[in-house]
Amino acid sequence: MATYLVTGSARGIGHELVQQLAAKPDTEINTIFATSRAENARLKxxxxxxxSRVIxxxxxxxxxxxxxxxxxxVETVLKVKGLKGLDVLINNAGVVGSAYASEMADLDEIFHVNVTGPHRMIQLFLPLLRKGNEKKVINISSSVGSITRQPRYKDFPAAAYKITKAALNMLTVVWAQELAKEGFTVISQNPGxxxxxxxxxxxxxxxxxxxxQILEIARKTGQEGNGRFLNIHVPGWEKKPGLHQYDGKDLPW
Known part of the structure; x- marks a missing residue:
């Protein structure tokens, strides 16, 4: 029975992550720590x-x-429940920020949330993750953070978001390399x-x-996926025309 911590749980992807995790069988999921700036009505x-499951x-x-x-x-709740540690950290929280490079007065602020934030989450919760059974960190990235694919996203107006997601991908690789010998799996995921x-x-x-798909990839990916940038798989979207394809393969950096 795994324990999860999800950031940015009040809305969007984060809220749906908590909702889907909570609906899974007791034999699969024990506790989900749903974190957010505040507890809104949907999270409540x-x-x-x-x-007893969503905290x-x-x-x-x-x-x-x-x-x-x-x-x-988090540590106190785990102890009260008789649990050893935290199994999976999902760094989901993020902000979009400036649309165009010429407008990026807020890049420092966006970087602080999208890159430094996940980095500090890993650092601070690492002692609990080391005590967990699964030892997984899932960084929610984006295909628009791929430098290789930028020609196709040239007109996609999210400059600060692109830059910080590219940096988050490097953060994933650096942590994956550092924690590999301890049996960790640290990956970047494109949620679509x-x-x-x-x-x-x-x-x-x-x-x-x-x-x-995020949760399925998180469940089935072990150390063989450490340090990879993984795309979701949606049948019919493998070679679909347009900006995005969802083929379940590794995305280029």
């Missing part, structure tokens, strides 16, 4: 529906004191372009589809 509904922890990615304060809370809200209603896939 999940904690009330699964009171809300206030945590703002990028806020050092908030991240530090969350560690002993998902219909997370009204602004993304025209996106490729329902959020449930992408999240289901």
């Amino acid at each position: 509904a999940l904690t009330e529906q699964y009171p 809300f922890v206030q945590l703002t990615v990028g806020d050092e004191s908030s991240m530090r304060n969350a560690v002993p809370i 372009w998902l219909q997370t809200d009204e602004a993304n209603a025209h996106a490729d896939l329902p959020v449930a589809t992408g999240v289901g």
Whole structure:
């Protein structure tokens, strides 16, 4: 029975991750720490529906004191439940930021959340992850962070997002190399372009589809996947024309 911690759980991909994890059998999932800046109505509904399984922890990615304060809370819950450690950390929280390079006055701020934030989450929760059975870190990246694929995304207006996701991919590789001898699996995942809200209603896939694939990849990927940049697989999307394809293969850096 695995224990998960998910950042950015109040909405979008993060909320769907918690919801799908909570619905899995007791033999597969024990506890999900759903972290967010605040507990909104949707997240509160999940904690009330699964009171012994979904634990809300206030945590703002990028806020050092908030991240530090969350560690002993998670550790205490694990001890009370008689659990050894944390099995899977999913670094999901992120922000988009400036659309064009000429507008990037906020790059430092976006970098702090999208790159430094996940880095500090790994550092701070590493002692608990070392005590876990699965020892997995899943960094939610994006295919638009691929430098190789930038010619096709040239007109996609998300400059700060692209830059920070490329940096997050390197962060994944560096941590994967450092923790490999300890049996860790650290991967970047492309979740696909998902219909997370009204602004993304025209996106490729329902959020449930992408999240289901994220969790399936996280479940089945072991040390052979350490340090890789993995794409989701959606039947019919392997060679579909357009910006995005979802073939389940490694994405180029």
